[in-house]
Amino acid sequence: MAAADSDPILRVDHLTMRFGGLTAVGDLSFTAGRNDITALIGPNGAGKTTVFNCITGFYKPTEGMITLRHPDGGEYLLERMDDFRIAKHAKVARTFQNIRLFAGMTVLENLMVAQHNRLMIASGYTFAGIFGAGSYRRAEREAIELSKFWLDRVGLSERADDPAGDLPYGAQRRLEIARAMCTEPLLLCLDEPAAGLNPRESEDLNRLLLSIRKEQGIALLLIEHDMSVVMGISDHIVVLDYGQKISDGSPAEVRADPAVIRAYLGVDEEEAPADIVAEALGAAQQEDRP
Amino acid sequence: MVEKVGAAATQNPLDPAAILKDTAITAVIAFAIFGPIVGLKTVAIGNGLALEQRWGTVAALVAIVAAGRLLINLFGVGAASSYLKLHALRVGIIAAVAGALMIFLSLAAGQLPVVGLPLLPPVVIAWLTIIGPIFLFGGVWLIYVSFAQKNGGAAASKALRDTSAYGRYFGIALLIAAIILPFIPGIDRRVMDLGILMLTYVMLGWGLNIVVGLAGLLDLGYVAFYAVGAYSYALLSTIYFPIWFGEGIIPWAFWLVLPIAGFLAALWGIILGFPVLRLRGDYLAIVTLAFGEIIRVILINWYDFTGGPNGISDIPRPSFFGIPFTNDENGFAATFGLEYAPIQRIIFLYYVILALALLTYFVTMRLRALPVGRAWEALREDEIACRSLGINTTSTKLTAFAIGAMFGGFAGSFFATRQGFVSPESFVFMESAIILAIVVLGGLGSQLGVVVAAIVIIGAFELFRELDFLVAVMPAGFDPVQYRMLAVGLAMVLIMRWRPRGLVTRREPTVYLKEKKAVSADLVAQGHG
Structure with a gap:
């Protein structure tokens, strides 16, 4: 206080x-x-x-x-x-009263979207990424690591490749928190x-x-x-x-x-x-x- | 296995009153539809119009519909379908073999020099040609269904994964077929032209798929970007490039203008994108529709610049990287020691559009796995969630519009150089509708689905030019070409009835940890605009 x-x-x-x-x-x-x-x-x-x-x-x-x-x-x-x-x-990150996940994307993809801004810079605003620049690939690996960390924290590692819309309600709430945390x-x-x-x-x-x-x-x-x-x-x-x-x-x-x-x-x-x-x-x- | 059967009347199969009532209602509906459409025909007499009444034809149509309904009620679709369910494999094999036999007979009697076959009358051949493919495809489908049943519901997700593997093989097979097509013996200029047309629509479908399928923004005016690309090439190569750089530039014009046309189309994509950023769903669709029309109306009315309704002609044909396809010592044939043939240019055009389409494909697939592509899909799923994650939805939407438009512009440039002539007539709303239909029928966001849908729709259009045999079985004065839109519409209704999410209804994830599991289309949002 x-x-x-x-x-x-x-x-x-x-x-x-x-x-x-x-x-x-x-x-x-x-x-x-x-x-x-x-x-x-x-x-x-x-x-x-x-x-x-x-x-x-x-x-x-x-x-x-x-x-x-x-x-x-x-x-x-x-x-x-x-x-x-x-x-x-x-x-500032937030979650929503009525859960707003990207239901048609996998759990891992949800967390990758949350790291959009960092990855966008790493991909040279797409121009470097489209030619497969090494810096982008490194950044993507790091993003996956961060996603894995948060999946582990909210107990969703086993569901990483499942669609977010398939998760039970409680898991969707946890995923939304993990997604918000991925924006650091x-x-x-x-x-x-x-x-x-x-x-x-x-x-x-x-x-x-x-x-x-x-x-x-x-x-x-x-x-x-x-x-x-x-x-x-x-x-x-x-x-x-x-x-x-x-x-x-x-x-x-x-x-x-x-x-x-x-x-x-x-x-x-x-x-x-x-x-x-x-x-x-x-x-x-x-x-x-x- | 007498389980629940579908039709209402079959709950009590032999209730004559219910069956009669049902049949009567069907007849009334049929009369209401056919009465005005078929029964009344306006004919020009002198200076005026007169009504010709054809109630006999209406009565025949109503009778056919009512009889069909009566038969369904008496014998039941339910009974037939449960019989099919039990014996799907057997019935399927019989139908497929019968269908294949019929196709063979019709081909053999018509053209193939097979010995000993009796000469079939043309009417029989025509019917065999119509019914054979239906039997073959129906049979193959039944066999597929019977295997799908054996797999059962538990293995459904595995089957889904398997089909995605089949999809990959199917795609590779299609690609190989596309690459070797010009060298298959018996392929003539007509087939090559059809191939070029199909590939153009595949490319347009893939381009529009970025906007509609990935970003979920319904765009009814995509043809505008096609027009921008076509007119960019037409104007630059006929008027401006010769003035700026001299006549010598003309053989190179296509390759120089291509990126410019793509850039200009992308610019127009952004110009369209700005005012519609705040619009969603129906409103977005209407504004994009209007945009498509605005571009066309400008092309018609800006006579000094675009040539108005007359269009632009004598657009330079493409050259083989500077070497023209002409019949002289500087031409392509002479340079490479070949014999001159007009089809060489067509084959070159075919490979150009194949390369452009593949460029579209690979760039799109690449973009999907980049942050911008994931943001597009996230935008389709939930725009507010995107903003809460710090994604600039404005620029994300604009990049989708711009990149989609860019590929439309490339395709337009190609269209102009292939035709040698452009006019506003080529860029009517119908084109937008066909491209959108290809994307929707293929399955939003699915690359392979777009290919199949383009082949089916464009193929069906052209097929109706070839259906001369139908004339033999149809009344005099029958012209199959007039029915092609009807057939395509019917095909769309059927596909939307059984595959409401399009032919390919799953989404491949862009990244995975252990296992790539396809996402069922039921979960994937269609976008709100």
Whole structure:
């Protein structure tokens, strides 16, 4: 938390997004720490995915500023950048709520597409690659090695040559994370990575995300409804309701915040007994953070 | 093995009321279709038009349809197909042998100097020629099906891989056949011309396949790039090159203009690409269609530059790298000590288009395995995911348009030098439609499928010029050439009925770790434009 305040990788200032008369996100400010897992939670329709789409450039915010700072000091104003430039230059990768894999391509090809920009340069923007330049072949071998590494990490090595559309749901979610990681991001945005996973799978997901954070030293930003994931791995939670930030802090602080309780349970705080709240906001609280 | 049978009436096979009702409905539908189309005919009388009514013909057609439906209801397609399922191999072999025999008989009676065969009347020969191939292909197909059944569902994926190996052998066999074609005895100029035409369409199909099959951008105006290539060569070689470089350049014009034509077509591809970047699906199709027409209308109306509807004639014929195909001491024949023959030029043209087509093939296959090609396919699968991975979809789309257009431009240049004459009439929408039909029938993204589809469609067009024997069995005044579009349309309907994803329905991965497994077309997206 302390690191987040002094040197955040992502700083969102007064972000507002209006669609016609509807304010999906209103005056939202928060930061994400450089090596933290930041969770964005809130009831359905709270504007979480809108925030994601603003950060990754799929929406242009109506107002506000989104700043991403690289470790070397480079600053990127994401609200001014095209979506693909955010992924390419600012090094922000994302996954989607409804999985978006290249279903007709193999698992390995999905990961190779993710390394497009590096391979494009290695192939001399196609001109060298078409004549079979050695530098490109080397780069492609390296790309395959990186793909193999991530396939191994998400447990899909055996399925490398199968079409991505043939994978079971949980494996598709893991492949999407591996694909995002193949772009070698500094900030990984996950939109409901645990949706549709069974308890064992979401436990595996927790381990995967924690190890990604630890080994790659990158920041994670996630939207999640599964409280066992949110409370289990987050360092920092931002709670949205009707596009407004209602709480911001560590899992323990957020869990105890009356505003959060009101938003989730729709009752006055004095009527909400502490044990119901505890149940709603984190059966996972007993699980010790590794 | 009396399992579920298809037709509704066969649930209770002997319910006369249901059968009659079904037959009556069929007859009414047949009447509704044939009544206006066949029953009424306008004839010119003096200055006006009169309606000629032909209800007898309509009645005959309706009766044929109703009788066919009645027979299906009485005996059932289901029963027939389950019999075929059980005895596919036997029936297939009998049909194939019978078909082969019929083809042999028809050929032998017509031309081959086989001894002892009685002279068959022309009507019988005609029928044998029609029915023989149907029996042969039907039989071969049944044999194939029976083997496919034996393999069973479990081995389906293995069979898929096997067919991809067969596909490779088939492709190599086709290539060898294409290379030795000019030297096969009995191949005359007509066959060579047909070969050149087919290869032109194969090349155009491969070029369009980059845009439609790989990048998933539906382009209905591809012929525009063909036109740009053709007019580039026509204008540069007849007017501008002689002015700029003198007459001596003319023998080299084709080889010099070829890259320029490709470049100009690619430029037009980008010019088309920019406004349509944001369009998808139907909207993209309409705008590309309009673009194709715009180019044609400009060619017609810009009289000073393009010659308008008169076109451009006297376009230089290609030379053998500077040596013309003429009958004098500087000509190709004299230089290489051969006897002069006009077909030498045709054979050279054939090899030029074969080389151009192969260039298209190898470049495309190469590009597929490069990042740009993978990005094209990823774009077809999911554009938003592409952008989230940092892929510039704008430039990716533009490169697809440009490279596809470039090959169209090469083909256009070749077309101009082969014909010696270009006019806007050669670049109508129908050409775009045929090229797109070749790509779709072949199977989007499949290189081999495009070859087969081009041979089938272009071959079918030309075949109808040769069907003189049909005149013997058909009513007087029958002209087979008039029916060729009908037959091609029927073939398309049938292929789309049984192979909705085209002839070749699998995708070869561009990279693999252990084993190259083909991806079934069910998973491959068709692109949203």
